[in-house]
Amino acid sequence: MVEQIVFYVFAAIAILSGVYVVASQNLVRSVFMFFVTLLSVAGLYVFALADFVALTQIVIYVGGVLVMLLFVFMLSSKDSLDNIVNLKKEALSANRIPATIITIALLVILIYAILLADFEQLDWIKSNKLLIEKAQTSNVHNIGVNIMGRFLLPFELISILLMMTLVGAAHLARKEPNND
Amino acid sequence: MISLQHFLFIAAVLFCLGIYAVITRKNAIQVLIGIELMINASILNLVAFAKYDVINNNGQLFALFVIVLAAASVAVGLVIILNFFKRVKTIDPNKANSLRG
Numbered sequence: 001m002v003e004q005i006v007f008y009v010f011a012a013i014a015i016l017s018g019v020y021v022v023a024s025q026n027l028v029r030s031v032f033m034f035f036v037t038l039l040s041v042a043g044l045y046v047f048a049l050a051d052f053v054a055l056t057q058i059v060i061y062v063g064g065v066l067v068m069l070l071f072v073f074m075l076s077s078k079d080s081l082d083n084i085v086n087l088k089k090e091a092l093s094a095n096r097i098p099a100t101i102i103t104i105a106l107l108v109i110l111i112y113a114i115l116l117a118d119f120e121q122l123d124w125i126k127s128n129k130l131l132i133e134k135a136q137t138s139n140v141h142n143i144g145v146n147i148m149g150r151f152l153l154p155f156e157l158i159s160i161l162l163m164m165t166l167v168g169a170a171h172l173a174r175k176e177p178n179n180d
Numbered sequence: 181m182i183s184l185q186h187f188l189f190i191a192a193v194l195f196c197l198g199i200y201a202v203i204t205r206k207n208a209i210q211v212l213i214g215i216e217l218m219i220n221a222s223i224l225n226l227v228a229f230a231k232y233d234v235i236n237n238n239g240q241l242f243a244l245f246v247i248v249l250a251a252a253s254v255a256v257g258l259v260i261i262l263n264f265f266k267r268v269k270t271i272d273p274n275k276a277n278s279l280r281g
Contacts (some may be wrong), residue, residue, distance in 0.1 A: 007182050011190050018217060018232075027207060034213055035192075041220050044190065050227045053243045056222045057249045060247055065254050066215065072258045073209050076265040099203035110192040117183050128213055136202050143244075151241055158248055165252040172259045175241040 005046050014040040031066075031073055038062055049132070052140045187228035197220035208261045208271040212254065219250045 017036040024030040038061045045054035107130060147155050194217055201214025223243045230239025265271050 004182060007186075011186070015193050015197075016181065018194055021213060021217070022197045022201045022204075027210065030210065031213070034216075038220065039215070041224060044187070044224060045227050048187060048224075048227045048231045050230060050240050050243065053223070053227055053240050053247070056244055056247055060251050061216075061220075065251055068254060068258055069209060070214070071269070072262055075270050076209070076262060078276070095204055099200050102203065103200045106199065107192060107196040111189060114185055114188045114192065119188075124230045125184070128234055132232065132235045139234075139237055139240070142235075143240060146237055146241055147244075157195060158245060162248065162252055169255045169259045172256070172263060174261055 003047070007044070008045040010047070014044060027073070031069060034069075035062060035066060038066070049139070050140060050144055150152045184228055184231070184254060191221040191224040191228070194218075194224065206272050206274060208264070208273050209258075212257055212261070215257075216250065216254065219246065223247065232256060 004119060014037055015032050017040065020033045021030045021037055024033065034056075038057065041056040042054040042061075198217030198221065200212045202211050205211050205214065223246050224275065226239045226246065228244045230237060230243070237240055263273055264276060268275055
């Protein structure tokens, strides 16, 4: 019972702060509210028995991605920080009504599809439900074994990709020579 | 025990919010935030299904890879936004209408 209450509290925080991120007219507030969304989504991962993914989410997203977002935000939109009050509503967002229609249509379709597809009756989910009750230990050990075993090639490939991203981003962000 | 459908509903709502941000915002950083919201929704889906995959943990491993890929794409995207700002002095993606080698 307590588990469910906490789960729905996290879900409500995630969705409400997500709405604020999307609908807010204040750029700074929406960037900072994104922190709250990411943290509460990490809380939802814990309820899906994915504690390691939740930790990774906090370390990489909240620690890395959001700091980078704020950094670029401060570097690039000084003007919008200065005269937040003077900005007209149209200056911040466009296509509001068509976007609302598209979004609500997609949401209705998704929810209808989820309701229609009865996932709880799938064979592999049914057969594993009993296993979940038994296996209450942390699965970090299992993840480590799997990464170093079956997923070794994707693991190495992703490290090469990160190296490429590092070099590419540093190359793109360098100062342009003056001769153009 | 929370049922699988509730995870999927939350993920669907987050995904739609992300799409709304991508369509409406006139600020490249907020468009990027919308994309991140959508990626988070898909990770939530992966993790929710991985709850029932106790032995192999395939979904959680995929979620980890997706998180790393999202971080890499954000790094490159932010650098592109910075370069765009250096050229045009704004980060409104609608103003990006010139191509040059």
